Every structure is written in structure tokens, then in C-alpha cells.
Amino acid sequence: MTSPATLNHHKDHYICFQQSLKLLNRMTSCSVVLGAPVRRVAIFGGTHGNELSGVFLVKHWQKNGAEIQRSGLQVTPFITNPRAVKKCTRYIDCDLNRVFDPDNLGRKVMEDIPYEVRKAQEINNLFGPKGSDVAYDLIFDLHNTTSNMGGTLILENSGNDFIIQMFHYIKNALAPESCPVFLIEHPNLKYATTRSIAKHPVGVEVGPQPQGVLRADILDKMRKIIKHGLDFVRIFNEGEEFPPCTIEVYRIIEKVDYPRNKNDEIIAIIHPCLQDQDWQPLNKGDPVFLTCDGETIAYEGDSTVYPTFVNEAAYYEKKQAFVKTVKVKLTAKGLRSSSS
Amino acid sequence: MAALQRLQPVSHVAVSGGTHGNEMSGIYLVKHWLREPSALQRDSFSATPFLANPLAIERCVRYVGRDLNRTFTKQFLNSKAAWDEPYEVQRAREINQLYGPKGSAQAFDFLFELHNTTANVGACLIASVQDNLLPMHLCHFIQTHCTLGHYPILLYNLPDQEAYSISSVAKHGLAFELGPQPQGVLRADLLTQMGALVACALDFIDLFNKGTTFPAFETEAYRFIGSVDYPRHPDGELCASVHSKLQDKDFLPLRPGDPIFQTFSGEEILYQGHATIYPVFINEAAYYEKKIAFNKTEKCSLSIPALQRE
Numbered sequence: 253m254t255s256p257a258t259l260n261h262h263k264d265h266y267i268c269f270q271q272s273l274k275l276l277n278r279m280t281s282c283s284v285v286l287g288a289p290v291r292r293v294a295i296f297g298g299t300h301g302n303e304l305s306g307v308f309l310v311k312h313w314q315k316n317g318a319e320i321q322r323s324g325l326q327v328t329p330f331i332t333n334p335r336a337v338k339k340c341t342r343y344i345d346c347d348l349n350r351v352f353d354p355d356n357l358g359r360k361v362m363e364d365i366p367y368e369v370r371k372a373q374e375i376n377n378l379f380g381p382k383g384s385d386v387a388y389d390l391i392f393d394l395h396n397t398t399s400n401m402g403g404t405l406i407l408e409n410s411g412n413d414f415i416i417q418m419f420h421y422i423k424n425a426l427a428p429e430s431c432p433v434f435l436i437e438h439p440n441l442k443y444a445t446t447r448s449i450a451k452h453p454v455g456v457e458v459g460p461q462p463q464g465v466l467r468a469d470i471l472d473k474m475r476k477i478i479k480h481g482l483d484f485v486r487i488f489n490e491g492e493e494f495p496p497c498t499i500e501v502y503r504i505i506e507k508v509d510y511p512r513n514k515n516d517e518i519i520a521i522i523h524p525c526l527q528d529q530d531w532q533p534l535n536k537g538d539p540v541f542l543t544c545d546g547e548t549i550a551y552e553g554d555s556t557v558y559p560t561f562v563n564e565a566a567y568y569e570k571k572q573a574f575v576k577t578v579k580v581k582l583t584a585k586g587l588r589s590s591s592s
Numbered sequence: 593m594a595a596l597q598r599l600q601p602v603s604h605v606a607v608s609g610g611t612h613g614n615e616m617s618g619i620y621l622v623k624h625w626l627r628e629p630s631a632l633q634r635d636s637f638s639a640t641p642f643l644a645n646p647l648a649i650e651r652c653v654r655y656v657g658r659d660l661n662r663t664f665t666k667q668f669l670n671s672k673a674a675w676d677e678p679y680e681v682q683r684a685r686e687i688n689q690l691y692g693p694k695g696s697a698q699a700f701d702f703l704f705e706l707h708n709t710t711a712n713v714g715a716c717l718i719a720s721v722q723d724n725l726l727p728m729h730l731c732h733f734i735q736t737h738c739t740l741g742h743y744p745i746l747l748y749n750l751p752d753q754e755a756y757s758i759s760s761v762a763k764h765g766l767a768f769e770l771g772p773q774p775q776g777v778l779r780a781d782l783l784t785q786m787g788a789l790v791a792c793a794l795d796f797i798d799l800f801n802k803g804t805t806f807p808a809f810e811t812e813a814y815r816f817i818g819s820v821d822y823p824r825h826p827d828g829e830l831c832a833s834v835h836s837k838l839q840d841k842d843f844l845p846l847r848p849g850d851p852i853f854q855t856f857s858g859e860e861i862l863y864q865g866h867a868t869i870y871p872v873f874i875n876e877a878a879y880y881e882k883k884i885a886f887n888k889t890e891k892c893s894l895s896i897p898a899l900q901r902e
Binding site for chain 2: 460461469564565
């Protein structure tokens with residue numbers, strides 16, 4: 253039986269403890285952001301009709317969606333460019349993943365409107381409208397590349413704490429396997445993607461895989477990324493608090509074309525030392541191109557860059573041999589769902 | 593072993609790139625040789641480079657109307673021109689005029705065709721099953737002199753099947769098939785290897801023309817016996833991918849009971865054949881529409897008699 257003196261002693265400790273907790277809460281809540289719960293999620297495949305991992309995953313999930321269901325969320329798998337998928341080609345008239353800008357989305361529908369612009373408007377109506385309150389919360393857009401990029405996550409906005417926290421979660425879940433994050437935020441190099449209609453757009457780019465080929469190992473890698481991404485959303489919605497975190501990302505700085513002659517023909521190709529070396533440091537003097545005559549063209553920049561999208565088939569016509577990036581650290585504030 | 597065989601010297605040789613418009617090694621090499629032909633010149637002859645399917649090359653697609661490399665049968669070559677025929681039928685007839693006619697005395701002596709595949713075949717040498725002497729000696733010469741790699745020989749058609757590829761227009765033909773390389777991509781390593789193979793082949797022809805005796809030999813080859821399609825849904829859609837254990841295992845033995853496909857729900861499908869076969873062209877992009885997941889071959893041994901020019 254405790255004496256009144258002891259009780260008073262405990263009470264003082266208890267009051268102290270409560271005051272400490274309040275202080276701690278105030279300190280924590282300064283660095284915790286409350287995010288709206290994420291309820292409406294879409295998974296897009298076939299934005300490019302010959303990038304087959306996403307096409308087959310989405311078609312499989314449309315028949316049997318158990319794997320992508322999570323409590324508290326609605327997850328919709330969707331083929332964005334069905335005609336291109338049927339023809340197994342990247343696009344019919346123009347690249348769907350470049351036409352989600354305001355001009356194209358607002359364009360008047362005439363007879364000769366490119367198929368992909370019409371499609372973009374339909375998709376914007378179903379999953380957007382872009383920029384509005386009723387747009388989908390989160391879209392995963394599934395892509396493949398012929399470049400040796402592994403399983404890359406693409407980030408559009410360096411200030412999106414929710415996505416940075418998700419990427420941190422996915423990277424940890426996949427470790428020790430690496431999961432590079434590619435930041436495409438740039439005044440003029442950023443492009444208007446299909447996924448950009450959502451509040452939280454996530455690009456998933458897995459390679460190397462040839463166009464028109466379905467590899468089991470690449471499919472598996474993409475599947476794991478989606479699994480961890482959806483797990484993160486469920487945990488977030490259920491009230492888990494994610495402390496502030498930092499991730500390393502590769503930020504795009506410049507695109508590099510192939511050397512061409514005056515007839516615009518390619519006169520040098522990706523050097524064997526650069527081929528397949530996505531995300532590896534490129535320093536001054538390192539080989540980048542090899543000419544028909546067997547000469548090496550070296551990188552002349554003063555600082556180290558990290559090339560990616562090295563020798564992507566679809567980028568020959570976009571005049572892009574590879575893309576230069578720099579390593580940058582991004583920090584996200586602590587995060588918790590506002591519904592908890 | 594048969595006695596020494598004699599053949600006429602080889603004077604008209606052609607090298608074609610871009611029979612498929614998105615197989616980049618051959619296209620790039622031929623465009624280079626059209627500007628600078630010196631690499632194709634030898635003492636006793638010069639080889640003529642040409643782009644086989646210019647329209648498909650321009651669009652960077654395999655073909656425009658139908659697969660050019662399935663259009664060199666007598667049925668297509670002798671057919672009457674029609675206004676609605678596929679582009680490739682007309683082109684095949686043109687090529688037959690320029691480098692054939694197929695089966696005639698005027699045809700070119702040798703035609704090389706340069707290909708890439710998304711399959712992990714490495715660098716393989718493809719000949720028709722009927723054309724045994726000169727191409728086999730050429731292959732043997734490459735295997736013993738071209739040290740950049742290992743060069744399996746593939747005999748692509750069935751015994752009573754007419755040779756249908758572009759090189760069948762000439763008296764003798766050979767295809768160089770290098771992979772893996774995605775369609776529309778140019779890899780420097782395969783480009784270098786393809787150039788070296790062509791150079792080695794032309795060296796052989798030059799030596800042959802100069803009277804070299806090539807002794808008899810035995811060689812191993814892989815002979816095409818059939819193909820296996822993907823498991824499909826009733827609507828034709830794939831319901832499985834090539835199994836990760838089979839992927840990239842071209843020319844390695846596949847035994848009954850080995851896994852060949854995996855469904856999207858995770859089930860394994862095993863090889864049901866009775867004997868060990870050697871799969872080739874495993875997961876070639878262009879073969880999905882031909883309903884081929886991989887080709888089956890069996891190993892055979894060829895005895896080739898000695899060869900010298902007349």
C-alpha cells in the first residue's frame with residue numbers, strides 16, 4: 253500500500269512526464285507533415301505499346317487483381333495506349349508520354365487530331381483532371397527501356413514529401429539490390445507525362461529489355477517495386493509515422509545527342525566503355541562515342557556526371573544518345589496521414 | 593570420306609544489310625561500306641554492299657508489308673506483279689533480278705546477309721541445309737581463324753523445305769546472326785564483331801580463289817527440327833513468359849522435364865518433348881507474331897570433303 257507521500261512523489265513525476273511528452277510532441281510535430289490519405293490509385297501499362305512488362309502485368313491484374321489489392325485503397329490497373337499495344341509499337345501518331353501538357357489536354361477534338369492526343373484527353377477525364385481536387389491520388393506508370401538502368405524510380409518534383417518517403421521505403425525494401433531514383437525536374441527538359449495527371453505521379457522504368465520482348469526477370473523486378481509501393485500506401489493510410497528521411501537521387505542536367513554529319517546521319521555510336529554503364533560515374537577523358545573509323549570521342553566536361561538512358565532505342569529519333577545527371581540529396585519531412 | 597571437290601572461283605559476291613529494317617549492325621555497316629568500300633576489296637574480287645529493305649530501314653521496322661526474309665521462294669519470285677501486293681514481294685523480285693535469278697547460272701556466287709536478334713545466340717553462322725560444301729568450309733575457316741568468339745553453325749530449314757532467305761538468291765549463301773541486341777539499337781561490340789566476321793569470310797573467298805586447298809573436316813552443327821509457341825489464352829494473348837531458367841540459354845541442352853515457361857500466376861510449365869534438344873532464338877521479339885517462343889534444333893555431325901577451286 254503506497255503512503256500519501258509516495259503518491260505525491262509519483263504524481264510529481266507523472267506531471268513532469270506529461271510535460272515532457274507535450275514538449276516532445278510539439279518538437280516532433282514541427283517536422284511532421286500531415287498528408288491526405290491516398291485512396292485512389294491507378295497502375296498504368298502500355299503507355300508505350302512495345303514496353304511489355306507493364307502491358308502484361310496490367311492485363312494479368314485486370315483478370316486477377318488480388319495481388320494489387322490493399323485494404324483502404326482502390327487500385328485500378330489500366331492500359332493507356334491500347335492501339336499501340338495491339339500493334340506492339342511505341343505509339344501510333346505521337347508519343348503519349350509527352351502530350352499531357354495544358355495545350356494538348358485542352359485542344360479541340362477535330363478529325364485529324366493525333367490518336368494519342370485524343371487518348372490523353374480521355375485519360376485526363378477518367379483519372380484527372382490534372383491539377384484538380386478530384387484527380388487520382390497516385391499513379392504508377394510502368395515502362396521498360398533498352399538501357400541498363402535496372403529498376404529505376406522516376407520522380408517529377410523534388411518537393412513531394414510523400415513520394416520521397418515512398419521511394420525511401422521501396423529502396424530499403426529492395427536493398428541490397430540498388431534502386432536508383434531519377435529526378436526529371438528541370439526548367440525545360442521535364443516532359444508532360446501520362447502519370448502527371450495524378451497528385452502523386454510515380455514512374456517505374458525497368459531495363460534492359462528489348463522492345464517487344466517480355467523477360468521473366470524484368471517482370472519480376474517491376475512486380476516487386478509495385479508491391480512495395482502499394483505496401484507503403486497502405487501503411488501510410490493506417491497511420492504510421494515516417495520520420496524525416498534523406499535519399500540520394502540523380503537529377504537530370506542535360507541530354508547528349510549522337511555526333512551527326514551534315515545530312516543528320518549518325519557518325520559515331522555509344523562507345524563500348526559507356527555501353528551498359530548507366531548510373532556509373534563519367535569523368536573528363538572517359539570514352540563516350542566511337543566513330544566509324546575507330547576513333548574515340550571522350551567526355552570533355554570538368555565535373556563528374558552520371559549518365560543514364562544510355563543507348564535507348566526510342567531516343568535515336570529524339571536525338572538522345574544518353575542523359576547526364578548529377579547526384580543530389582533530397583530530404584523529406586516526417587510524414588503521417590491526416591486521417592489518423 | 594569423299595574425294596576432293598572442285599568448284600568454280602567466286603567472283604560475284606554481295607553483302608546485304610537491313611533485310612529487316614530494325615536490325616542495326618548490318619544497316620550501319622552497309623551504309624559505311626557504300627561510302628567507303630575499301631574494306632570489301634580483296635585481290636581476286638570485290639564484294640558489293642546493298643541495303644535490302646530501304647523502306648523498312650527508313651521507318652526502323654522489321655518489314656512494311658511482309659517479312660522480306662520469307663519471300664525468296666520461287667512462289668513469290670515468279671509471281672505476277674499485282675497492284676496490291678506487299679512492298680516486300682516487289683522488292684524480292686528486284687533483288688532476284690540484281691543478284692539472281694535464283695537457281696540460274698547468272699546468279700551471284702555468294703550472298704552474305706547480316707542480322708541481329710534479341711535472343712542470346714552470340715554470333716552464329718546460318719546456312720541452308722542443302723548448300724553444304726562452300727558455306728561449310730567458310731564456316732570452318734571462320735571458326736578456326738576468327739578468334740573474337742565462338743561461332744556455332746545453324747542449318748535453318750527442314751530437309752525438303754525450299755531455302756527462303758535472301759541469300760538463297762545466290763548460288764551460295766550465309767547469314768551472320770548476332771545477338772542479343774534490341775531492335776533499333778546499335779551496340780559497338782556487336783558492330784565490331786560483325787565487321788570482323790565479314791572480313792574473315794572475304795579473306796576465305798580470296799584464299800579459295802587463289803587456289804588454296806582446304807582439307808576435309810568433320811564439324812558439329814545444329815539442325816532446325818521445329819518450334820515451340822508460347823502458352824496462350826483462347827484469344828491468342830500470352831499467358832506465360834519464357835522461364836527465367838531458359839532465358840538466354842541458346843545452344844545449351846534442354847531436357848524433357850526442364851522448365852520452359854512461367855505463367856503470370858507463378859506456375860512453371862515444363863518441356864514435354866522426348867529427347868534433349870538445343871533451343872535457339874529463345875525470346876526473339878519478331879517471333880511472337882510467328883508463334884515461336886524458341887526454335888528446336890538437334891546436334892548433328894557433318895563430314896565435309898576437301899575443297900579446291902577449279
